[in-house]
Amino acid sequence: MRGADYLVKTLKDHKVETVFGYPGGAIMPVYDALYESGLRHILCRHEQxxxxxxxGYARSSGQLGVCIATSGPGATNLITGIANAQLDxxxxxxxxxxxxxxxxxxxxxxxIDTYGLSLSVVKHSYLVTNIEDLPRMLNEAISLAQSGRPGPVLIDIAKDVQMAEMPAATLAYCEKSSPHQDDHQVLVQPSEVISKAASLLASSAKPLVYAGGGVGIAQASALLKKLVDTFKLPTVTTLKGIGALASSHLYNLGMLGMHGTKSANLAVQECDLLLVLGARLDDRATGDLKQFAPHAKVIHIDCDQTEVSKLRLADVSLVGDMKEILSAIIETTSGNFIHQIAHQWRHYCLTNKEQLGFRYDAPFSTIYAPLLLQKLSHRFQQQPAIVACDVGQHQMWVAQHMQFDSCQHHLSSGGLGAMGYGLPAALGAKLANPELTVINVSGDGSIMMNIQELATLKRYNIPVKILLLDNQRLGMVRQWQQLFFEKRYSETDLSDNPDFTELAHAFGIQSKSIHLATQVDDALDDFLSSxxxxxxxxxIDPDENVWPLVPPGKSNADFIDDQSANCNPSSTQSSKGFR
Known part of the structure; x- marks a missing residue:
């Protein structure tokens, strides 16, 4: 058995069914092994x-995502996507x-020194120059990528190793030890630490749950809902935490942070206890960290010790399996703290949610993107859909105006903010979830970064829906230039975009263009029925902005909206806090 054959066999042993890649000279033996392997290989048109x-395949399914590329430019073209996986x-x-x-x-x-190049953006990296090392390194790589806090692992295999015959003794050992089992140990929480967390929660007058992407990764959404329902806890989410608690849940105040809802940001600033679940207190979520949740004690739950107290000192830290920790807290916490003060806190949060919520009564004939996305979201109340976003204004509008009941249904480049993510992520998600509708919401800037993947959709007949919001601008950069750079619009004009409908037709993709609000309903019907x-x-309007916005260096309570920005871009608007 050649090293390349062993690689393919090991992937199949680990239940990998689909891989994505692009061939080249230094990876050719692996592609030869793939030829009649039974593995489904998807030829994308760029390594990125x-x-x-x-x-997208991994996020939407919870399974291992696998990509393959050759040396040199093939490997360097993977780096951005690997970094994206690392940060999320x-x-x-x-x-x-x-x-x-x-x-x-x-x-x-x-x-190219792929090993050295990758070290800062991987969970672990391997360079295989000896055939006898391949089994150990490959099985470790597969296990590491999925154990503990998941992340990307790279294995760089010399061409002669791919072509070399596996020694009989090594192959016999591999047969006994493969597939490698995950030996990740779950940390058992001391009962006194659980009791301290439960006591803090029970004595709190204004508790708030802060749910991040780690809830979905830990498959702890059901327990989060049980915690929220049991103690009637107002909840905010990060961008990656959207769907951890259903968007429609009464106590879900929405996303916090730079483009978070007003009710979510005000709740964070007023709470006296912050229960942080699988979140890393990213700067886009916290605003000015010194002013973030100034009155709150912090309980931080995460599987990664390095994230706890990294940016905000935790009064109680619980590191380990989130499902076990949440179960213990629910069992230990007394329900007696649902008293009058807590009732007033919930009333304050829910009143803000109602009174400061988004409005959709746009009084003009052109298409208002938030209303369009809300209408699209309403069509999936019975049958959920997966939405893969690119990066920019449309990404924030999706987070604000569409509803999700699972983190696996909202795919977004959070930590890296990589334009060009949405279209290929959507095709990966559709292959992993053929029974669900998969939509890529993109902008005219982002779509051009990986538009070649329209050819991949056509080749494999992957029915992905692409909703392209075109304002002929790099919208988010233009918005910041308007507000903070004296309207000096440097290199954000995309008015020379191609005709996107004609471009789609050139790739063999159905397409339609609309520009009036009266066209939206019929267009969505055609879009979804195909x-x-x-x-x-x-x-859409080139001058439309994403509101609210927390300016850089400000507290999350000091947000600006369209009215305050039009009066004075440097002014801020906040509501009176709960007392």
């Missing part, structure tokens, strides 16, 4: 498309070919 597709804790295996081991270090054709890929091009 392949790694983003593997990411996505289980990903990146397999790259390397020049023959005797050529490493000689500046050979398409040689059983093939479909691009709906939506022209």
């Amino acid at each position: 498309g392949a790694v983003f597709a593997a990411d 804790s996505v289980p990903l295996l990146a397999i790259t070919g390397q020049v023959a081991s005797n050529l490493i270090g000689t500046d050979a054709f398409q040689e 059983d093939k890929s479909y691009l709906l091009h939506v022209a």
Whole structure:
């Protein structure tokens, strides 16, 4: 058995069914092994498309995402997608070919130090130059990517190792030990620490849950709902935490942070206890960290010790399996703290949610993107859909105006903010979830970064819906230039975009363009009823902004909206706090 054959066999042993990639010289033996392997290989049209597709496959299914590329430019084209998976804790295996081991270090054709290049953006990285090391390294890589806090692992395999025959003794050992079992140990929480957390929660007058992406990764959404329902706890989520508690839940105040809801940000600033679940207190969520939740004690629950007290000192830290920790807290906490003061707190939060919520009564004939997305979201109340976003204003509008009941249904590049993510992530998600409608919401800037993947949709007949919001601008950058750079619009004009409907047709994709509010309902019907890929091009106002916005360096309570910005871009608007 060649090393390449062993690689393919091991992937199948670990229940991998689909891989994404692009062939080249240094990975050619692996592609030869794939030829009649039974593994489904999806040929993306750029290595970045392949790694983003593997990411979308992993996020939407909870399974390992696998991508393959050759050495040199193939490997370097993967790096952005690997970094994206690292920052958002996505289980990903990146397999790259390397020049023959005797050529490493000689500046050979398409040689690059992939191992060194990858170290800052992976959970772990391997360079295989000896056939006898391949089984251990490969099985470890697959296990590491999925255990503990998930993340990307890269394995760079020299071409001669791929072609070498596995020694009989090594192969016999592999048969006994493969597949490698996850030996991740769950930390058992001391009862006194659980009791302290329960006591803090029970004595709190204004408790608030702060749910991040770690809730979905831990598959702890059901327990989060039980916690919220049992103690009637107002809850806010991060961008990656959207769906951890259903958006429609009474006590879900929405996303916090720079473009969070007013009710969520005001609740954070007023609470006296912050129960942080699987979140890392990212700067886009906290605003000015010194002013973040100034009255609150913090209980921080996470599987990764390095995230606890990294930015905000936790009064109680609980590191380990979130489901076990939440179960213990629910069992230990007394329900007696649901008293009059807590009732007033809930009333304050829910009143803000109602009175400071988004309005959709746009009085103009052009298309208002938030209303369009709300209408689209309402069509999935009975049958949920997966939405994969690109990055920009449309990403924030999706987070604000669409409803999700699972983190696996909202795919967004959170930590890295990588434009070009949405289209390949959507095709990966559709292959992992063929029974669900999958929509890529993109902007005219983002779509151009990986638009070549329309060819992948066509080749494999992957019915992804693409909702393209076109304001002929790099909208988020233009908004900041308007508000904070004296309207000096430097390099954000995209008015020379191609005709996107014609571009879609060139790739064999159905398409339609609309620009009036009266066209929206019929266009959405056509968009969703098609059983093939479909691009709906939506022209929107170039000057439309995302509101509210917390300016850089400000407290989350000091948000600005369209009215205050129009009066004075530097002014802020906040509501009176709960007393």
